[in-house]
Amino acid sequence: MRACFGSVLHPTTASPPLRSLHHPARPLSRLYVPRIKISLATWTNQIQRNRVLKEAVEVETGALEEVPEGGSEIGVNRFPLETKEDGLYSPPKVSNRKKKKRPEESDSEYDRYKLRNGKEVFEEKAYLVGVECKGSTGDTFGIEESLEELAQLADTAGLRVVGSTYQKLASPNPRTYIGSGKVAEIKSAVHALDVETVIFDDELSAGQLRNLEKAFGGDVRVCDRTALILDIFNQRAATHEAALQVSLAQMEYQLPRLTKMWAHLERQAGGKVKGMGEKQIEVDKRILRTQIGELRKELESVRKHRKQYRNRRLSVPVPVVSLVGYTNAGKSTLLNRLTGAEVLAEDQLFATLDPTTRRVQMKNGNEFLLTDTVGFIQKLPTMLVAAFRATLEEISESSLLVHVVDISHPLAQQQMDAVDKVLQELDVASIPKLVVWNKVDKTDDPQRVKSQAEKQGVICISAINGDGLEQFCNAIQTKLKDSLVPVEAFVPYDKGMLLNTIHQVGMVEETEYMENGTVVRAHVPLPLARLLTPMRQHVASGC
Numbered sequence: 256m257r258a259c260f261g262s263v264l265h266p267t268t269a270s271p272p273l274r275s276l277h278h279p280a281r282p283l284s285r286l287y288v289p290r291i292k293i294s295l296a297t298w299t300n301q302i303q304r305n306r307v308l309k310e311a312v313e314v315e316t317g318a319l320e321e322v323p324e325g326g327s328e329i330g331v332n333r334f335p336l337e338t339k340e341d342g343l344y345s346p347p348k349v350s351n352r353k354k355k356k357r358p359e360e361s362d363s364e365y366d367r368y369k370l371r372n373g374k375e376v377f378e379e380k381a382y383l384v385g386v387e388c389k390g391s392t393g394d395t396f397g398i399e400e401s402l403e404e405l406a407q408l409a410d411t412a413g414l415r416v417v418g419s420t421y422q423k424l425a426s427p428n429p430r431t432y433i434g435s436g437k438v439a440e441i442k443s444a445v446h447a448l449d450v451e452t453v454i455f456d457d458e459l460s461a462g463q464l465r466n467l468e469k470a471f472g473g474d475v476r477v478c479d480r481t482a483l484i485l486d487i488f489n490q491r492a493a494t495h496e497a498a499l500q501v502s503l504a505q506m507e508y509q510l511p512r513l514t515k516m517w518a519h520l521e522r523q524a525g526g527k528v529k530g531m532g533e534k535q536i537e538v539d540k541r542i543l544r545t546q547i548g549e550l551r552k553e554l555e556s557v558r559k560h561r562k563q564y565r566n567r568r569l570s571v572p573v574p575v576v577s578l579v580g581y582t583n584a585g586k587s588t589l590l591n592r593l594t595g596a597e598v599l600a601e602d603q604l605f606a607t608l609d610p611t612t613r614r615v616q617m618k619n620g621n622e623f624l625l626t627d628t629v630g631f632i633q634k635l636p637t638m639l640v641a642a643f644r645a646t647l648e649e650i651s652e653s654s655l656l657v658h659v660v661d662i663s664h665p666l667a668q669q670q671m672d673a674v675d676k677v678l679q680e681l682d683v684a685s686i687p688k689l690v691v692w693n694k695v696d697k698t699d700d701p702q703r704v705k706s707q708a709e710k711q712g713v714i715c716i717s718a719i720n721g722d723g724l725e726q727f728c729n730a731i732q733t734k735l736k737d738s739l740v741p742v743e744a745f746v747p748y749d750k751g752m753l754l755n756t757i758h759q760v761g762m763v764e765e766t767e768y769m770e771n772g773t774v775v776r777a778h779v780p781l782p783l784a785r786l787l788t789p790m791r792q793h794v795a796s797g798c
């Protein structure tokens with residue numbers, strides 16, 4: 256038995272066993288307990304290790320036949336992400352018969368145990384499938400580029416991609432997403448390459464998942480991009496809150512996909528227990544709903560604590576600047592560079608899940624808070640972004656959004672569009688935005704990129720070597736000023752701290768020292784303007 260992406264279900268009570276999400280034949284004995292995080296890869300380990308050990312024993316005892324020299328073994332690299340011009344994949348010409356193993360193949364199975372994120376994981380073989388709908392606009396990701404990104408996601412999740420294919424369709428097939436010819440073609444590729452998981456580049460319905468698994472044969476798991484991203488989030492969640500919100504998102508993803516999972520039992524019983532599957536789904540759904548409810552309650556209490564901390568932070572009204580952008584654009588590297596924070600920054604997708612906030616002090620003494628947030632990706636379901644409420648709150652309460660773009664990426668423009676789309680969905684398009692082109696050092700012609708940026712009024716930086724950061728901070732200051740509120744207030748001398756804060760976070764134009772206090776004219780962030788309200792009234796009446 257192998258687990259599906261995110262389908263780590265554990266029992267809390269003596270409930271009937273839940274079945275694997277996409278695989279009725281694989282019973283999952285326990286219902287979900289969110290505190291225990293087991294990713295697809297780690298879950299697979301023990302089962303796979305047993306399989307490998309069994310095969311090794313069989314080899315030792317000569318239970319398996321030798322494969323002749325130059326036999327029909329398929330190397331995993333023989334079909335690396337290749338499709339023909341027309342998008343049609345030619346399945347390898349090998350028999351579908353169960354392949355015979357050589358002794359050294361057991362060793363190569365051992366090679367598939369890798370250390371990822373500090374955990375030993377078994378690299379499952381994955382095969383990727385995409386669909387390009389005719390009429391889709393050319394300014395978005397092309398199908399090959401989207402599949403390339405899916406391969407990166409699969410790699411991040413700890414899978415080994417052994418091949419891919421795509422199909423051009425007028426519209427997806429409601430039953431199997433792809434056409435029947437393509438299903439047959441993938442089936443032979445899957446068997447020839449010993450594929451364990453087929454990943455679709457778009458979200459599939461419960462029916463499509465079930466039909467595809469049935470079509471590919473018992474042992475192959477089918478999942479989609481969303482489930483893959485959820486699995487990465489599950490592996491990477493580092494804080495209690497992140498773990499809880501990923502678990503919740505996984506369960507919410509699973510709930511509608513539990514439909515008719517038990518229909519196979521009716522078939523096994525020759526149709527004598529009609530309705531049994533139906534009842535079991537209801538039981539499973541009820542258990543899952545109860546757990547979703549409990550998880551929500553737990554999340555709420557964790558969030559309450561975080562809110563208290565945020566409120567304390569907001570009582571010092573320093574403007575908040577949030578770094579947003581495509582995953583891997585260099586947001587965390589920029590935060591680290593500017594603040595000396597030690598946020599994990601690496602060449603992997605979704606390295607950051609939890610927001611981190613640090614104070615940045617500029618040369619003129621002005622300050623702002625800089626927040627690093629979870630990266631976005633194309634085809635990211637809004638429900639998934641919404642799950643990261645902490646990130647959302649940070650973004651929506653910012654004075655300024657800095658959109659970090661990896662300008663060295665061949666699809667920089669498409670990535671920018673994808674980020675803008677998510678920001679629109681999050682309803683934060685009204686917050687002022689500053690676009691920065693990062694990784695300029697990595698481009699072929701940094702000088703040309705810089706002059707292009709200048710023409711467009713965009714800041715060019717290299718977070719890794721610090722190039723352009725002073726200009727970047729100045730641009731932030733100018734932008735922040737646009738979002739500041741002009742105030743004129745009388746600050747009594749016994750409220751000297753407040754005057755300091757105005758100097759720290761606002762822009763002071765004029766100060767006048769009176770007998771009992773200071774009259775100050777400045778631009779300050781909205782929260783500070785609110786704090787100063789009584790003193791502004793004082794100005795109106797007393798000066």
Ligand SMILES: Nc1nc2c(ncn2[C@@H]2O[C@H](COP(=O)(O)OP(=O)(O)OP(=O)(O)O)[C@@H](O)[C@H]2O)c(=O)[nH]1
Nearest residue numbers: 583584585586587588600601602605606607630718
């Ligand atoms: N050459 C170059 N590499 C950079 C630059 N900035 C970041 N990187 C690299 O890009 C990779 C991703 O950087 P991160 O800071 O983790 O990116 P991120 O936007 O935080 O990514 P997520 O957390 O996944 O959303 C890392 O390997 C960085 O070293 C840069 O200015 N130049």
Ligand SMILES: [Mg+2]
Nearest residue numbers: 586587606607
């Ligand atoms: Mg990051």
